[in-house]
Amino acid sequence: MRRIRIFDATLRDGEQAPGNAMSPQQKLALALKLEELGVDTVETGYPGSSAADFEATRLIAKSLTTAGFATFNRCSREDIRLSMEAAGGNPRHQVQVCCTGSDIHLRHKRGITRAQALSEVDDSVRYARSLGAVDINLAVEDASRGEHEWIRALVGTAVEAGATAVTLADTTGFAIPQEFGELIAAVRACVPRDIVLATHCHDDLGLSLANALAGLAAGADEVQATLAGIGERSGNTSLEELAAVLSYKGTELGMDTGVRTELLDEAFELLSGAISLERPRNKAIFGTNSFATQAGIHQAAMLQNPVTYEFIRPESFGRQRALLVGRHSGRSILRHLLGQLGIPADDGLVSELYEEYIANRPNGDCDELDVLRDRLADRLGVPRTAGATA
Structure with a gap:
């Protein structure tokens, strides 16, 4: 049975959606509940973006005892420095560095060349290492719309510089399961087995869970998910749905997680109180009418x-x-x-x-x-x- 790692992004990608802002204290309460229910990593937020996210990271870093925690960063030395400062030297801190995975983003968002993108990946990972980071995750934004050879070049540069994990993001919810599985397989084939490979899928076509499962079947080790699937636009892979699939179909899939499913609804209630999220009627697991x-x-x-x-x-x-x-x-x-x-x-x-x-x-x-x-x-x-x- 293959143990699938769960990276919870509720406090970062989940909070990015309109209406989902949380205070540092609310984030801390949710982080502790997520740790209790057994997720492997809690993403605290983006310390470089605000004093609130910096404080939330500081509080969470001091309070978690078993789960790891991650911070979001651009390929920016200042972002990384602030993340490391907020984490306070905690060895369970993962520095997540977001890079540019598609020509669409290189041209229309960043205005940089591929060579410049590779250079900033190399510099960012090495800089994080120089500050004492031991767990560095290269998050490839818009990877599903990028060419496989380009994605492999980014990943190879990061791994050579010292990255320990790679996340491939279907940022716009563009992919179908076959496409996303092929992307994961292409990267899995070119990185050492000890590099953790993660999925980060959005639900714009209603396929985030299916894409995450396709990614796992193709060799991914970890899924980035959120409670109730909250997140940008149509949201992310739902933690509770993923946990349900791997709980009830784990034998057939040869996979399991460490999630204590009986605590998921408590986590939803905590989230609901923090962001005034109404319980939907027909949402799987959390829906009013689910049972x-x-x-x-x-x-x-x-x-x-x-x-x-x-x-x-x-x-x-x-x-x-x-x-x-x-x-x-x-x-x-x-x-x-x-x-x-x-x-x-x-x-x-x-x-x-x-x-x-x-x-x-x-x-x-x-x-x-x-x-x-x-x-x-x-x-x-x-x-x-x-x-x-x-």
């Missing part, structure tokens, strides 16, 4: 055995199963509730209650089971707690 149903056919089967319509166990991710009562519910849920109240569920009574409480509900109007059970108890003149089970 909920009001459909009568589904409910009838799930009351017999939840496995009938439930592949992922909600408790494995800190969630709870919810059978809701709505206009698509059936008579089986009424029989279930009457049984909890200790009332015989004869067909006539069930049909009467079905017309009263289910058939004529407004669209979208759903109740929790305990709410309807209490209404039934009041309607039938029995104690609300009579015969009720959890």
Whole structure:
């Protein structure tokens, strides 16, 4: 079984998206929760960009005890110097140096030549080394739109200068899984096996998780991901979705992680409170409806055995199963509730209650089971707690 490393970018790429700003104290709380749930590396932010990110890095560097942490930097000596200062000499600090991976960016963003780009990679990695950095990650921006030979030249320069890790970014969400897998394979073939190779995928085409999995299949060792997939534009690879795939399909894939999935929802709640992120209805794992149903056919089967319509166990991710009562519910849920109240569920009574409480509900109007059970108890003149089970 191959152990896949998890690099969490929630506090950097996740925070970059509009509306996601966090204070240093909020970042620290999230970093500690991410460490608790078992990620390998927590990206603290970009110390060279603001006093807030510098302070967040300083706090996190002093507080983490098992996880590593990373800082984002341009190919800039000043960025790297500030990162090293904020990290305070912590040996678990990874200096992430971002370089230019496509001709589009060289021409329209940077206005530099390939030769200049190679020179600044070499200088940045060697400078980080000179300051005592022992873990240096070359992050190749827009790698998915770059030529493979150019990407290999950048990576080769960085490794020769002393880089210990390489991240290939699908910065614009451009790639499909086959393309991204081929890129990872091309780089994996030209670097020593002890160089950690990571994916950083965006979800502009809804393919970030698929691309990350393709990257792992092609030889990547690590995935950069964020809680709830937050990040620039359409977001990043979702940490919880990746953890779910490798938890439930790990045997088939020959991969696993150290993530404690049962703590993921606690992490989401912490993030939600920090950035006022509403829980989406249909998001995998974190969605309001991820483990909920009001459909009568589904409910009838799930009351017999939840496995009938439930592949992922909600408790494995800190969630709870919810059978809701709505206009698509059936008579089986009424029989279930009457049984909890200790009332015989004869067909006539069930049909009467079905017309009263289910058939004529407004669209979208759903109740929790305990709410309807209490209404039934009041309607039938029995104690609300009579015969009720959890």
